[in-house]
């Protein structure tokens with residue numbers, strides 16, 4: 662039987678999936694059990710309310726919610742659960758995503774949403790932040806996060822070496 666999901670990854674529409682893939686990949690890398698759902702604050706508000714009210718009882722510990730435009734999914738979820746909610750603003754072709762960003766970030770006092778940056782890097786960071794929240798009570802995840810940082814250091818060092826090689830190849 663599959664592990665009980667600890668993280669829920671929600672999107673307002675299937676059209677958000679290309680952005681959320683970065684979150685899915687990162688959660689898979691950390692081996693965190695998660696579920697992936699489509700629900701909309703505007704098109705299926707009852708489903709969102711039912712989800713938010715049942716989430717904690719189902720063993721979920723963190724909710725990631727991505728939406729674009731009038732991006733209210735994360736905020737509406739946060740209004741109905743005490744679980745931490747991480748919002749991912751999805752870029753739009755209307756206002757370059759500024760509409761999504763402001764919809765997610767401008768929450769009223771007392772109802773926080775941890776708003777990530779726009780797009781895929783925001784989705785990836787949402788997953789890493791979810792892992793960091795879970796890691797507060799999971800030493801294996803803390804070790805995995807340390808390795809994650811070490812891997813980024815190795816990657817940038819390799820890029821640095823390639824930059825030097827590129828310059829040398831130009832005879833500099």
Ligand code: RP5
Nearest residue numbers: 673674676677728729730751
């Ligand atoms: C939002 O509206 C969704 O999160 C999506 O980003 C945007 C457009 O949805 P579709 O019209 O592509 O279904 O609710």
